[in-house]
Amino acid sequence: MPIETAPGLEAGVLLASILFCLGLAGLMMRRNVIFMLMSVEICTNAAALMFVVAGAHWGNADGQVMFIFVVTLAAAEVAIALALVLQFYHRKHTVDIDQLNELRG
C-alpha cells in the first residue's frame, strides 16, 4: 500500500522523464562517441531513479536493490564500451559515430 508521506511521486517521475529525454536527445544529437556514452549513463540513471521513486512510492526496498543492479550494469557497460571506443579510435583515428556506417543496406 502506498505511503502517503513519501515525497511527491509526480515530481520524481517528471524528473526521471526529463533526465531520460535529455539523455536520449544527447544520444541522438551528439556524434562524439564519448559524449554518447555519457548520454547513455544519463538514460540508465533516469531509469534507475524511476526504480527508486517507485520503490519509495510502494514502500518497497526492491527499487533500491534494482538501483544497485543498474549501477553495476552501467559500470560493466562502460568498461566494455570504452574498450570498444578505444578500438574504434585506434582504427579510424576519430570518435565520430557517423564514420561507423559501413554496415548499410
Added chain:
Amino acid sequence: MQGLLAWVPLLPLIGFLTLVAFPLFNRHEPSQRTVACIGVGSIGIAALFTAIVAISVFWKNPSEIVNIALWQWMLVDNLELGFNFYIDWLTLVMLMVITGVGFLIHLYSVGYMREDADFRRYFAYLNLFVCAMLILVMADNLVLLYLGWEGVGLCSYLLIGFWYKEPANGAAAQKAFIVTRIGDTAMAIGLFLLFYEFSTLNIPQLTAAIDGPDINNEVVTVACLLLLGGAVGKSAQLPLQTWLPDAMAGPTPVSALIHAATMVTAGVYLIARMHPLYLLSETAMTTVAFVGALTLLLAGFSAIAQSDIKRVLAYSTISQIGYMFLALGVGAWSGAIFHLITHAFFKALLFLSAGSVILSLHHEQNIFSMGGLYRKIPLTFICFTIGCACLAALPFTSGFYSKDHILLSAWEFHQGINILWLAGILGALVTGIYSFRVLFLVFLGREGSASSHCNDANTPVMTIPLCILALLAMIGGLLAPPLQAVFGSRPDEDHSAWIEGVAIAMPLIGLAIAWKLFIYQKKSGEKRSSIMQFWFSGWGFDWLYEHLLVKPFKSLAKINHNDIIDNLYKGTAALSRQLNALLSSSQNGQVRWYLATFAVGSVLFLALLVAL
C-alpha cells in the same frame, strides 16, 4: 517373305541417314553418282521388296492381312501402342503407288536436279519423305499414322522451301505448313476423342469396336468430322486448299511426288482406312461428299484461269482429290482408291512432263510464253498429251475407268439425278476444258516468246520414267485392285446408256470448247475478264483469309508487341525492386538514425497502448 515389308520403310530411312551423315565420314561432298545411287537405290529396293511380297503373298489371296510387330512404342495406363505395321490390300496398293511412282520420280529427279548444288540435301529430304509416307500407310494404330502424317508434313515444308534463298519460297513453305497444321490439330483432337470413346487407337481394334452395342453416334460423328478436318488440310480440300497452289514453289519432281501422287492423297487414305467409322455417321459422309463436290468445281474453274503451268496442275490436283472425296462421301471406297492410283500415275506423268517443259525453256513457267512446242520436244508432248487425256478421262484411258466408277457411284447413291452427280459431271466438263487448254497453249498454236529458245533438256534418266508412267497411265484402268476384302463388295447395277453417254461426252465437249477458245488464243494472258480474274485468284480465298485471319492476327501481334501478359510479371518485379530500394535506404548504417527511428517507434507504440 512378309518380313521384307518391314524393310520397305526402313530402306528410305537408311538412305536418308546415309545421305545426311555423309559429311561426318568424308570431307568431300559425294559425287552426284554416289548420291543418286543411295537416294534412288533405297527406293528402288523398297519397290522391289514390295513387288516381291505383293506377288508371293498377296496375289492369290485378296483377303490376306499381314501384321508385323516391331516393338512396343509406348505403354501408358491402358493406352498401349506398338510400332506395328498392318498390311492389307489397301495398304499394299498404297505401298505400290508410293514406292513405284516414288522410284520413277526419284529416277527422274536425278536428271532434273543435275545442275543443282544441293543435290545431296534434295535426295535426303526425298528419302525421308518416302519413309514417313510409308509409315503413314503401314501404321496399325492412329498415333503411328499421325507420326507419318506429321513426317510427310515436315518433308513437304522442307521441299517446298528447298530453294530457300528466294523469300517467296520460304513463305509458301510456311503457308503450307501452317494451313495443314490447322487440319492436323483437328485430327489430333479427333484421335483424343476416339480414344476417349473406344479406349483404343489401334485401327483393327477400332473398326472391330464399332460393332459393339453401346456406341455413341454423336461422338463418332464429331470424331469423323475432326478426322475429316485433318484429311481436308492434308489433301488441300475446301476450305484449307489455299496452300497447294503456292506449294508449287518447290522443285517440279517434288510437286509430282508429294503434291500430286502421294502426300495429298493421304487424306483419302485416312478416310478410306477409317471407313467403318464413317459408315456409322451419315452426317460425316454427306459432309465428305459435299466437301469433295464443292472443291472439285471450285478448283476446276480456278484451273481454267491460271497462267502458270504448275498452278494449273496444282488446281487440277485439288479438283481430282475432290473427286476422290466425293467418291468417299457416297461410299465408293474402292472407287476413291482406284482414282487415287490412276491419278498418281497420270498426275505424276503430267508434272514430270511439265518439269521437262520448264527445264527445256530454262525455267519459264508462263503458258502464254509457250506454244508450238510439239516440234521441239516431241516425246514430252506425247507424254503430256497422254496425261491430259487421262486427266480429262477420255475413253479407254485410266482416268476414264476410275472417274466413271465415281460418277456411277454418285448416281447410284441417290438413285437418280442429284446434286453430287451433277457436280461430278460439270467437273468432268471443266476438267476437259482446263486440261486441253494447257495442252493447246503449251504445245500447239502459235509460238510464244519463250518457244524460240527451247532446247530439249531430256536425258535418258528422265525419259525412261516418263515413258513408264505414260504406259501406266494408259493401261492403269485395267489395274483395278481387288479391294472387296477391305471395303466389302457392292452389287453391280445396270445403268441406262445415257448416263454412261453423258460421262463419255462431257470431256469431249470440254475438248471442243478448249479447242474453240484457246488453240489460237493471243499470247496476252495478262488481260483477264473479271470472272477470269476471280478464278485466277482461286475464288478469292487467299484474299479472304488474308483479311479475315492473317491481317487481324498480325495487328494483334503488333499490339501485343511488348507482350501484355508479360507486364504482370514485369510489374511484380518492379514493385519488389521499389520496396527493396525503400527498405534498404532505411538501412543506412547511421547508428543515430537507427536510434531516432527506434525512439519514434517506441513513442508511437506507447501512444498506441495508451490510446487503446
